Amino acid sequence: MPPPPAGGPEPGSPSAPGATTTAERDVTQDATQDATRDASSDVSRDADALPGAGTATADARADLTRLLFAGPDPDRTHGTWRRLLGGPAFTYRPGLAPAERAALSYERLRLLNDVLTAEDPAAPARFAADPHRLAALHEWIGPVDGGLTTLASIHYNLFLGSLVDHDLAHDHDLSAFTAMRRVGTFLCTELEHGNDVAAMETVAVLDRERGGFDLHTPTPGAAKFMPNTSLTGGPKTAVVAARLLVDGEDQGIFLFLTPLSDEHGHLPGIRVRRLPDRTGTPVDHCLTSFTHVRLPHEALLQGEHGRLTPEGSLTSVLGNRRKRFLRSIGRVTMGKLCMSAGTLGMARAALTIAVRHAHSRRISGPRAGERLPVAAHRSHHGRLLDALATAYAMTFLHREVVDRFAGLGDGEGDRTDWAAGAAGAGREDRADGTSREDRADGTGRGDREDRGDREEIERLAAVAKGWITWQARDIAIECRERCGAQGLFPANGISDLPANIEGGITAEGDNLVIWVKAASEMVFGHTVPLPPARTAPGDVDDPAFLRDLLTHAESFWQKRARTALREGPSGDPTGRWNATSTPALEMVEAHACRTAADAFLTAADRATDPTARALLRALCRVFLLRRLREHTGDLLAEGLLTPDQVRALPRALDTATAEAAPHLPTLAEAFDLPPDLLATIPLASGAGITRTLEQP
Numbered sequence: 001m002p003p004p005p006a007g008g009p010e011p012g013s014p015s016a017p018g019a020t021t022t023a024e025r026d027v028t029q030d031a032t033q034d035a036t037r038d039a040s041s042d043v044s045r046d047a048d049a050l051p052g053a054g055t056a057t058a059d060a061r062a063d064l065t066r067l068l069f070a071g072p073d074p075d076r077t078h079g080t081w082r083r084l085l086g087g088p089a090f091t092y093r094p095g096l097a098p099a100e101r102a103a104l105s106y107e108r109l110r111l112l113n114d115v116l117t118a119e120d121p122a123a124p125a126r127f128a129a130d131p132h133r134l135a136a137l138h139e140w141i142g143p144v145d146g147g148l149t150t151l152a153s154i155h156y157n158l159f160l161g162s163l164v165d166h167d168l169a170h171d172h173d174l175s176a177f178t179a180m181r182r183v184g185t186f187l188c189t190e191l192e193h194g195n196d197v198a199a200m201e202t203v204a205v206l207d208r209e210r211g212g213f214d215l216h217t218p219t220p221g222a223a224k225f226m227p228n229t230s231l232t233g234g235p236k237t238a239v240v241a242a243r244l245l246v247d248g249e250d251q252g253i254f255l256f257l258t259p260l261s262d263e264h265g266h267l268p269g270i271r272v273r274r275l276p277d278r279t280g281t282p283v284d285h286c287l288t289s290f291t292h293v294r295l296p297h298e299a300l301l302q303g304e305h306g307r308l309t310p311e312g313s314l315t316s317v318l319g320n321r322r323k324r325f326l327r328s329i330g331r332v333t334m335g336k337l338c339m340s341a342g343t344l345g346m347a348r349a350a351l352t353i354a355v356r357h358a359h360s361r362r363i364s365g366p367r368a369g370e371r372l373p374v375a376a377h378r379s380h381h382g383r384l385l386d387a388l389a390t391a392y393a394m395t396f397l398h399r400e401v402v403d404r405f406a407g408l409g410d411g412e413g414d415r416t417d418w419a420a421g422a423a424g425a426g427r428e429d430r431a432d433g434t435s436r437e438d439r440a441d442g443t444g445r446g447d448r449e450d451r452g453d454r455e456e457i458e459r460l461a462a463v464a465k466g467w468i469t470w471q472a473r474d475i476a477i478e479c480r481e482r483c484g485a486q487g488l489f490p491a492n493g494i495s496d497l498p499a500n501i502e503g504g505i506t507a508e509g510d511n512l513v514i515w516v517k518a519a520s521e522m523v524f525g526h527t528v529p530l531p532p533a534r535t536a537p538g539d540v541d542d543p544a545f546l547r548d549l550l551t552h553a554e555s556f557w558q559k560r561a562r563t564a565l566r567e568g569p570s571g572d573p574t575g576r577w578n579a580t581s582t583p584a585l586e587m588v589e590a591h592a593c594r595t596a597a598d599a600f601l602t603a604a605d606r607a608t609d610p611t612a613r614a615l616l617r618a619l620c621r622v623f624l625l626r627r628l629r630e631h632t633g634d635l636l637a638e639g640l641l642t643p644d645q646v647r648a649l650p651r652a653l654d655t656a657t658a659e660a661a662p663h664l665p666t667l668a669e670a671f672d673l674p675p676d677l678l679a680t681i682p683l684a685s686g687a688g689i690t691r692t693l694e695q696p
Helices: 031-049 058-068 074-085 098-119 123-128 131-141 146-164 321-328 331-360 378-406 417-423 448-482 484-488 497-506 511-525 543-567 573-606 610-637 643-669 675-679 689-694
Strands: 183-187 203-206 213-216 236-246 249-259 270-274 286-290 293-295 362-364 371-373
Touching (some): 058 378, 058 643, 098 123, 123 131, 123 146, 131 146, 146 183, 146 236, 146 497, 213 249, 249 293, 331 448, 331 497, 331 675, 378 573, 378 610, 448 484, 448 573, 511 543, 511 573, 543 573, 543 610, 573 610
Antiparallel strands (some): 203 213, 236 249, 362 371
16 A cells, blocks of 8 residues: 555554643733743644645645755755655665675765766865765665765765865866876875774884885784775775974874776785675775875875974964864864765664554554554654654754854865864964964954864764764654664665664764764763743743753753762862763763754744644643653752653643644655655655565
């Protein structure tokens, strides 16, 4: 049976109530009571704006899609890749061996590049400098090819983006890389230096006699771990992170442009050993080492963070080696946005398939001969609705972070100023003891506020990456389970997703590690925006009130973390942090959810269609009520919730679920996956895996 229309589920699904019941309130002149009454009225209007099952309008779905993919030039940013995925080149290919699947990902990478070069042969370089388009690409390719998602992130962001961010892009011919005659890769992590990559051992020694550098791997543990450096995909060039040594003195870690292979094989001095297959879509991950590979002086990627004269004199606007290293690998922050985008696309695809299946799969009803879609049951549609609410929150959060990150740049086509943020590149010490930031204006503030914005946005990108990728895994697993045995078959589009998402959880900074770093900064370096005190009880059906409660929860955990750090064992830094890390990580979790809720509510306010606005507010209530359950004890203890309100929370969640559940198809179809792509997935088109047996 084909899936139901986008407007709503088939008969038998639950109906939304006509309105949400709220207590009658006396009208007073008290401003807070007025605000509470207005919030209650908003909730009632939201419920009234929601039509019954099957009657949501096409306008509502269109408005939801507009909000989900809002940003600069949505058709160019998202539409380009959406249209490409509807073609036959991106359909699932059964029966391929791992090596064949890896090769297919490279073929598809070149198809992506053909789209860019059709605009202009130099377009790939500008694309690497456009955070919106770069992130959007990953959203769309994530669901169809996890290996391609990895390759695109490496070639366009880490490799080509690193070239664009340095001086080399202005005096070096990039056409071999923009035309993809050579595939780019990025070598940073070492076998024994992952999250402590700043301790890497690979060296590039300045050779004063012959000029240039000697690139060398001094120990087995210094081999570069997991780059895609095999001969699969054609000739390759790498950007290699190595420690620059000048006359035996360590100048910090810089990037070096290093050819790895040509049409005949790997170049002399370069040893590549292919690693065993990992989980998820295959990629040609390898262990790579260098034996005194000679590089010209031009191989060093230089910029304000460090320029080396042929005579060996280093100049830098940054004061220490760590800052130079962070500036060199500044592309890792954009990589976090790419990884979260790819897993976000996977989560939305899993939901689209699972929701379609929930309305086409029928089971026995309570009456003789009755057949109902599994979506009729709260035990089924409630879980999918929870996941949908989270996916909407993830999407709106990601849009917010990418917008803010892109705002650090100078505009498309210019060198990307946002890549400098990790190192605080705005600071330049002067001989008179001042800095460029101090001298920028008469107040002495200068660039310090800009640098603070960079640091905050980069931290938010890390927090969002951790939260989005973890939530994406949970959603993919939930959707697989809701599809039963059918969900176990890769041809049905879901079973490969959890393993592919695992790669995003680890890439560009292991989630837990980057959250620990964010937590350490936020204990004292973050101000929670607490709302004004209320003089009247809030309404548990009001998403603004629920959002305020989540903000208080964030503050509770920050206070606990501060207390733990102050009272931890003196003289034992590890012991103090061990006592602090648990509440600090809870603070980061609450911060991620609160920031996502803010983005969610902002999007709902921008809705132009009444039904879309009401759906978004109901969905946001589901999201917030789910997140508040673990904090009710604190909120009750601090007098921010009354006992009656705590008792009312389960009913409030059930009410919000009942309002939104009839519109599951509308909410999922707003993700706008290409119909031609969905038609190739049996489970998404009302069929099952047996349909593949009928194909030639």
